[in-house]
Amino acid sequence: MVTIGDVAKAAGVSRSTASYALSGKRTISPAVVQRVLDAVEELGFTPNAGARALATSQTHVIGLLARFLSDEFAPAMLQYILGVTNRAGELGYDTLLVSEEDGVNALKRLSTSRMVDGFVLLNVAEHDDRLQFLRDAAQPGATVGLPGQCDGIDVFDLDFVASGRIMVDALADMGHREMILVSQPQHVVERGGAYVWRLADGAQARADERGVVLHRYFGSSTQPEIGKDLHRYLDTHPGATGLLLNNEAAAAALPSVLTSRGLASPTDISVLGRYSDDFARTFSLPFSAVDSAADELGRRAVEQLVARIEGDPAVAAPHLVELISPTIHDRGSIAPPPASRG
Amino acid sequence: MVTIGDVAKAAGVSRSTASYALSGKRTISPAVVQRVLDAVEELGFTPNAGARALATSQTHVIGLLARFLSDEFAPAMLQYILGVTNRAGELGYDTLLVSEEDGVNALKRLSTSRMVDGFVLLNVAEHDDRLQFLRDAAQPGATVGLPGQCDGIDVFDLDFVASGRIMVDALADMGHREMILVSQPQHVVERGGAYVWRLADGAQARADERGVVLHRYFGSSTQPEIGKDLHRYLDTHPGATGLLLNNEAAAAALPSVLTSRGLASPTDISVLGRYSDDFARTFSLPFSAVDSAADELGRRAVEQLVARIEGDPAVAAPHLVELISPTIHDRGSIAPPPASRG
DNA sequence: CACCTGTATCGAACCGGTTCGACTCGATGC
DNA sequence: GCATCGAGTCGAACCGGTTCGATACAGGTG
16 A cells, blocks of 8 residues: 555655645745645555544544434435535545444444544434534534434424424415314324424414414324324314325325315315425325425535634634525415305 | 553553553563553553554544435435444444545545555445555455455455346246336436346246246436336336335335335335345335345345454455345235236 | 855654564473 | 473564654855
């Protein structure tokens, strides 16, 4: 293997001079710099990552802690992962992906062994046991997902309260007065999926403000249960003209439920989901939806993490809690309710 | 940070003794070993990964080169990734995930900087430009996907030729005489997705042997195009009673296509796909399918890679080309054709 | 001409582990 | 009683980078 010593020898200088020529941290004569660069080129020198990490205490690797929970839609996670790895790559960082069950253990291991410069945590719950160790870690961390306590970390998430509000608004603006909100299953909430009730509360508050009736349900996350759930909701509330879906499985199941009831969207019923554009394409879902912004959240988390890694540690920038404003991707599934039309 | 020097001092021994006490590579008296272990415990010592890598030339990290091609069904890739990371974790290895466009560059970079002990390549094409560099690399490599040239690497893949055969057999055994095979889009083949024609050729050969009519198509990999494709195929071949799907998007789109045509499986048409069990669960697909064995392939690739990394380099084990026999996961979507029933 | 300044370079130390060779000491063999 | 041996330990070197302090030398100043 080619070391910087080989490069130095080939260029006829000392190791330190070669190092400075490459890093530019001290002034080296242009002639020498050129000789060093030529030697690097000729010999095919690449610095040994371990040695550099040892000397500089920087690995240029970030740890990505994913968490795949049962009854969750795994493919949705991929968007976040790719958002992180791609942006990290652009910024000169590699990504160590950990899918271990025991996130706390992985976090400790990577942190104390100094394998990474920082962490990105995905799928963060209201009370996430990984956070305590993240705060104590020597490396900074950013999360995708809004936990109960945000101190000491940078937090990124979709603004789910606002999402709930604009979902109600979108339908209420069209004249809908009664709608059904289908959330994730109850146990997703119980294990800390706070975004579920955040969206629901935002929706409820806005519904109350506008005098709209909102029926709230926790739907199943599996087929065919969710299909039956949807039928039951529609049977129970024949006056409801709008459907808000904060549940990927419900969105995926809805087309065949509507078909079998002889309903069409938006003619008979308006539908508004909350999922990513990729998800919509994959499932060919014709419903307008609040974009979950997975890609953007992953990107932003990495950007902030890298800024903190590379920032002056003396100037501890205040920690961010960045809630991305929801945007609706219009696919034409919202219209005025049947009764209000000719 | 706690170093082995701190541990040695606390235990009242030299650094080298502490190191040997922990590694067991030389005999150290039980009393000293215990004192060292106590010190490690008390101080919370974890070896610095960079330092260890520098000294041992082993990083205990494997590089995972994923390749997300346009018009490919990204969620399917997740299964392979998790198969790799999970098994690697069990074997004591962390996984560096690279999703870079330029796989060749990433490979070179990780290899020459000695960031990883070996590589797993996913989504390997017939003529994959990454392979040439993998063969020249100082680290061993394993692939998931069967390339044209397999020398110098360990190769794992599903036996797609056999898959094609058993897919035809499964339907022909039930009495079907005319079926449609929907493959991946043509350009997936053109850029080296050899598994597409391997399965198609296997199917065609078996169909010819049995006197079965097989209509072959390259379907789109995106919605809603694939839905329209499916409708067209069914319109064109009203006599076809079986559908073979080597195209995830087609499988995902089929339920609504069938519903809108008023067809049910297997009553009106028998369907056999080729995708993983996880995929079926995630998308609630009710079709029997040849399992793509994503998880197993990822696992096997890692196991072989680790064996090679840790094996005696003097004893160069012959390289493997392991084709996993296809198995059908029965979900009840295959039955005799309508005409042959009462 | 002595003095100072700044530029360009070198040698040595350091990061935190691992490992080789040498040393000590008590037990064993003759 | 002395050489031999093995168990147990230590010091030093090494892995391949980075970085600090010192030095050499050129040019400018009083």
